[in-house]
Amino acid sequence: MINDGTPEYRFAPPGPRDEPKVVGECAWCGGAIYEGDEVAYVSEVEKIVHEECEVPLLQREFVVTRGIIGADGVVE
Numbered sequence: 001m002i003n004d005g006t007p008e009y010r011f012a013p014p015g016p017r018d019e020p021k022v023v024g025e026c027a028w029c030g031g032a033i034y035e036g037d038e039v040a041y042v043s044e045v046e047k048i049v050h051e052e053c054e055v056p057l058l059q060r061e062f063v064v065t066r067g068i069i070g071a072d073g074v075v076e
């Protein structure tokens with residue numbers, strides 16, 4: 001339905017053509033990514049994820065070792 005400013009438009013139930021367009025699939029959760037969603041493009045692995053799925057994807061894709069660094073520079 002086209003927004004022509006009429007009461008018929010403003011009070012019409014949403015139709016399937018009014019839904020945001022699905023433009024992709026999240027590489028982390030597998031959910032749909034809709035036009036207008038806030039996303040992160042991780043160029044290193046060329047994947048698009050929801051903004052909230054960015055950190056878990058990065059943690060999986062990039063190995064990070066956290067710990068205490070010793071005098072020899074080794075993190076344990």
Ligand SMILES: [Zn+2]
Nearest residue numbers: 026029050053
């Ligand atoms: Zn996601």
